[in-house]
Amino acid sequence: MKHTDLATRGWNDYELLDSGDNKKLERWGSFTAIRPETQAIWKPLHPELWKGADAEFRMEGGKGSWHGKRAPEPWDISWSAGGTDAAVRFSLRLTAFKHTGAFPEQAPNWEWVIERVAACTAHDKAGGSPKVLNLFGYTGIASIAAALAGAQVTHCDASKQSNAWARENAARSEVPEGSIRYLTDDAFKFVQRELRRGAAYDGIILDPPAFGRGAQGEVWHIETDIVPLLEDLHRLLSPAPGAFFLLNGYAAGYAPQSFVQAAESAFGAMDHAEFGELRIEERGGGRVIPSGIYVRFAR
Ligand SMILES: C[S@@+](CC[C@H](N)C(=O)[O-])C[C@H]1O[C@@H](n2cnc3c(N)ncnc32)[C@H](O)[C@@H]1O
DSSP states (O other), X not given: OEEOOEEEXXXXXXXXXXXXXXXXXXXXXXXXXXXXXXTOOSOOSOHHHHTTOSEEEEEETTEEEEEXXXXXXXXXXXXXXXXXXXXXXXXEOOOTTSOOSOOGGGHHHHHHHHHHHHHHHHHOTTOOOOEEEEETOTTOHHHHHHHHTTXXXXXXXXXXXXXXXXXXXXXXXXXXXXXXXXXXXXXXXXXXXXXXXXXXXXXXXXXXXXXXXXXTOOEEEHHHHHHHHHHHHHHHBOOSTTOEEEEEXXXXXXXXXXXXXXXXXXXXXXXXXXXXXXXXXXXXXXXXXXXXXXXXXXX
């Protein structure tokens, strides 16, 4: 079991320019935005940079809204794994929940998924496309990364809007025709149906929220539902060499060790796993914003 904290150092189309006073200043393509950041209890290093921001999300009276929106919505940016030309292109919008449609701290995991899909393909003597399941898939960046690497992806999210946005992003990224199927469904229910069908996946990715609602209003509480879901996923994950599993978490306030032990409750001892924090590093290096946790392994 290896504890490895993963840092996103930004890329051509994304940078964490500064942070502090419970806010962060990010560049998304050619636009900058200020968003609340509860971790950022320190002082900004470059106060001069914040004045020119193109948009700011402010919480007032318990309600949040965007101000001074100068970014043309939607606007496109892209990300590609080191050393590959395959670019994941996706659109950004300033959503009501301060989100933009992408979680940059996931970049090291997008890269890992691409490597794992390639390893699965290498393992498969029949040369078939690895089957990957992405639960709570949101705008589908991990799904696109897996599809561009040659996987047959099942993308499941309870929200029609998220899946529509994910389809748009897949079209922008020119993923191979039919390489991603989209399910607007409750993650739990979908997994149980797949088990009844005797399905098996070579790769499983999930990024559950602390609280969520399924497509028919099913309620998701991470504290009570995560282990039963992991137990089902243990049965859905192929036993074949190269099969991989990635669990992310954010906003639930858990430490990485908690996710490891939850996963061990379902998968048993995971000596070969990696776990830790997902962090975003400020431009110029040094300071980071802790932005999530993960546990992952490959058979
Ligand atoms: C914040 S997003 C996950 C981010 C995503 N993994 C990424 O990196 O882009 C959480 C997603 O979970 C979905 N969701 C919430 N409850 C769900 C449920 N019970 N079943 C399926 N999806 C659910 C939401 O619609 C939302 O798109």
